[in-house]
Amino acid sequence: MGKIPFDIEAALPLVADAVRPYPKAAMFELAERGYRTVFQQLVACVVSIRTRDEESLPLSVRLFDRAPTAAEVAVLTPEQIAALIRPATFWDRKAVQIRDIARRVADDFGGDLPCDEATLRSFSGVGVKCANLALGIACTQRGGAAAGLGGPDDAADPEPERRLIAVDVHVHRVTNRWGYVSAPTPEKTMEALAGVLPPRYDVEINALLVPFGKHICTGVRPKCSTCPVRDPCQQVGVTSHR
Ligand code: SF4
Structure with a gap:
């Protein structure tokens, strides 16, 4: 049959x-811990690319504890960011991408990234999966099964x-x-x-x-x-x- x-x-x-x-998927866990701005979710997804959740979650927390906003990340050097997100895969390339994202968010959007897919996709290193996750978690009230x-x-x-x-x-x-x-x-x-x-x-x-x-x-x-x-x-x- x-x-x-x-x-x-x-x-x-x-x-x-x-x-x-x-354990919840890393970005949902981060949101539950209070790291849920569009900027934080987008950066966390960049950190997580080709990196296991068990590794990327504490690295994102370490970065945001040092520099929680785009303005604060923007004044870090790529070397300082790299030291925080290492050993994430491609940590050196991601450090530059994260610094560039932070600068644009601080300079062009007043530090507050809008809930707009085209804007998120315009950043180097951000694909459709990261854009959708960041928008889905940070921009909707239905933050996933983690909350029910x-x-x-x-x-x-x-x-x-x-x-x-x-x-x-x-x-x-x-x-x-x-x-x-x-x-x-x-x-x-x-x-x-x-x-x-x-x-x-x-x-x-x-x-x-x-x-x-x-x-x-x-x-x-x-x-x-x-x-x-x-x-x-x-x-x-x-x-x-x-
Ligand atoms: S969902 Fe996966 S684990 Fe469950 S029955 Fe199907 S193949 Fe097996």
Whole structure:
């Protein structure tokens, strides 16, 4: 007998329960600790690129504890920033990018980065994932499952043309294994999700599937035998599991 169609409304609360014991994704954890301006979220995402959350989270905290605002980061030298974010991957290049972001935010925006995707994407080193995460966390009231999953009745859908889906390797892998989308790359998965995911889950999908992908639907031998969504999951591409 075939699997039942994947019901995202039913699955996400189960995923939220399953990931509750695990650390939150770094940017959601930072927001919960009070580092939630658009500038801080954007810089934290730059620090996190190709760097594990366990490493990038304390590095971002160290940077913001030294210099919490764009104006304060802007007067640091790249060497001083590098010393704070090292050993993040590409720490030397990121230090220059962060200093340049801070200078522009301080000089052109009065220190207050607007909630505008085009502005965020205009910075060197900022891709669509970081822009969507920063906007989703800093610019909406629905800061993700960390604060409680927004269910169907909790919030109205945002404007449909302004999607804020941030797809990393975990969101890409899990949603494709589910059979919810079928796409070869994270970028294509983002496009596919925009066509099927209710907009109210744009932010939550990242908050939930990063820890779910790290601890349950792992890259190698996912924990299917105890997975709360194994009934609807199509297990696409899964050849061995626990
Ligand atoms: S059943 Fe397996 S492949 Fe599907 S979501 Fe769960 S852990 Fe991942």
